Amino acid sequence: MAFARLPDGAVTSARSPIERARAEVARQLKCIRCGAPGLRDEAAAWRCPACSSVFPVRAGVARFVAGQAYSESFGFEWNYFARTQLDSTRGEARSRETFIQKTGWSLDALRDKRVLDAGCGMGRFAEVCAEAGAEVYAVDLSTAVEAAYRNLGHRGNVHFFQADIMNLPFADETFDFIYSIGVLHHTPDTRAAFLRLVPLLKPGGTIAIWVYGKRLRLLVGGEILRAATRWLPRKWLLHASKIAIPLYHIHRLPVVGTATSILLPTSKDPDPEWRWLDTFDWYSPRYQWKHTCEEVEAWFREAGLVQMRRGAFPVTVSGIRPSPAGRVV
Numbered sequence: 001m002a003f004a005r006l007p008d009g010a011v012t013s014a015r016s017p018i019e020r021a022r023a024e025v026a027r028q029l030k031c032i033r034c035g036a037p038g039l040r041d042e043a044a045a046w047r048c049p050a051c052s053s054v055f056p057v058r059a060g061v062a063r064f065v066a067g068q069a070y071s072e073s074f075g076f077e078w079n080y081f082a083r084t085q086l087d088s089t090r091g092e093a094r095s096r097e098t099f100i101q102k103t104g105w106s107l108d109a110l111r112d113k114r115v116l117d118a119g120c121g122m123g124r125f126a127e128v129c130a131e132a133g134a135e136v137y138a139v140d141l142s143t144a145v146e147a148a149y150r151n152l153g154h155r156g157n158v159h160f161f162q163a164d165i166m167n168l169p170f171a172d173e174t175f176d177f178i179y180s181i182g183v184l185h186h187t188p189d190t191r192a193a194f195l196r197l198v199p200l201l202k203p204g205g206t207i208a209i210w211v212y213g214k215r216l217r218l219l220v221g222g223e224i225l226r227a228a229t230r231w232l233p234r235k236w237l238l239h240a241s242k243i244a245i246p247l248y249h250i251h252r253l254p255v256v257g258t259a260t261s262i263l264l265p266t267s268k269d270p271d272p273e274w275r276w277l278d279t280f281d282w283y284s285p286r287y288q289w290k291h292t293c294e295e296v297e298a299w300f301r302e303a304g305l306v307q308m309r310r311g312a313f314p315v316t317v318s319g320i321r322p323s324p325a326g327r328v329v
């Protein structure tokens, strides 16, 4: 680290805020191959000092996976609808309100805290946390994180990683807050993915997740159709999903609307582009599990979390990691 002497004799770091931020990030990282802590910053890559593995940084995103694996539909989705749900683009607070509803957190509590967005998509919730003054680590398995970088890369307090929740490049006990909104049920094993996140929480830290509930409205016809739609070429499905825009009006008709809602369920969001996006989001993912509150709470207990809270919107649950002495900070 370079130092410069101030006129009054005080010593201060001569590094720019960006360099200081990268040094701070470097301390939180660990090698996903050998587990060694603290990666070396090589500007266009992160290098493990122990095993020399190199993790490139491309288009503003540090890459800890070789490809998107099963999440390719999300890469397509969030690069196409990159700003549809972004509060700063829409000039409204819809994502902020959803974030508060699904985490149960006060935004004031996030100031200067290290926060992990596990499955950030195009970054709508990362934007909310960055606005609140948090240091945000935005992670996604798919190229959605490239859209997040384009949306938020101008902010100094958001860092972008293409990485798998099952093997994240962060040291244990790194984060004050972890949230994963609408993500874990899209992994091959929701419970296993959740359990990978908990060790990354500091003692006293809080985790909040939202996963699909078993009683979802779209379940009947939507589930049957999904068996086919999730294998369709993305572009076809994108065009087909646009039917959600006019169908909204038919779904609202008496009798006929009940039938169409069951046979061909589509999003009923009042915003046309939002319901097109939501409909694609429902019919495209490879994995889409549904869970009960009881099931999710059992995972929280299994992970040793305390002060569990069930949100009003099913299935949202949050909990706190106790300190080793059993004390909740």
Ligand SMILES: C[S@@+](CC[C@H](N)C(=O)[O-])C[C@H]1O[C@@H](n2cnc3c(N)ncnc32)[C@H](O)[C@@H]1O
Residues within 6 Å of the ligand: 071, 074, 075, 078, 118, 119, 120, 121, 122, 123, 124, 125, 139, 140, 141, 142, 144, 163, 164, 165, 166, 180, 181, 182, 183, 186, 187, 281
């Ligand atoms: C429905 S989107 C939700 C995105 C964002 N949380 C939101 O609500 O706008 C689910 C996201 O989870 C990501 N994802 C799925 N499996 C993942 C994994 N194993 N690791 C990291 N991200 C994953 C997908 O790529 C996708 O962007």
